[in-house]
Amino acid sequence: MNSVMHPFLDMSARKADIFFGEPPMRMPALLLAVLLASPALAADIKVENAWIREPAPGQAVLGGFMDLTSNQDASLVQAESPAVAKIELHEMKMQGDVMQMREVKAIELPKGKTVKLEPGGLHLMLFQPKKPLRAGDKVPFTLTVKSSGKIEKLNATAEVRSMTPPVHAPMPSHAHAH
Numbered sequence: 001m002n003s004v005m006h007p008f009l010d011m012s013a014r015k016a017d018i019f020f021g022e023p024p025m026r027m028p029a030l031l032l033a034v035l036l037a038s039p040a041l042a043a044d045i046k047v048e049n050a051w052i053r054e055p056a057p058g059q060a061v062l063g064g065f066m067d068l069t070s071n072q073d074a075s076l077v078q079a080e081s082p083a084v085a086k087i088e089l090h091e092m093k094m095q096g097d098v099m100q101m102r103e104v105k106a107i108e109l110p111k112g113k114t115v116k117l118e119p120g121g122l123h124l125m126l127f128q129p130k131k132p133l134r135a136g137d138k139v140p141f142t143l144t145v146k147s148s149g150k151i152e153k154l155n156a157t158a159e160v161r162s163m164t165p166p167v168h169a170p171m172p173s174h175a176h177a178h
């Protein structure tokens, strides 16, 4: 079981399900209670190999990467961490000759497929670390995942790793304009 970081938010989500979801209001109360209590309805999501690229001095934007595998169709809709001001979900794509980066509303996690957040592809963009992050630091973060109309929060930890930028492959497009 994944622990729930924001019990209040989670309760609101469940309440919303009761009022706006499919017709559970007609179900006998006991059955409804059993369904809501069943953890089998929530997606089981593996978070592996989570890491953050150590920023250059003064750099206020960091890339976060990991492998995500869900046992049912789900989508990652939000990420947050007490270590940074904000996290966005990003995608990098070649558009003609130009590598472009944009924010995406969600990252789809198809059932059983390992989705890799990695340099040059989907990634988390972390903004404004509250204190300097150095290689070896462990950064806690929380992912918000939606599956079958349910919202769940996953807590995980990413390790800061240093990566010497390749001399011949500068990544000018990684300079964020937003």
Ligand SMILES: [Cu+2]
Pocket (backbone or CB within 6 Å): 090, 091, 101, 123, 124, 125
């Ligand atoms: Cu980005």
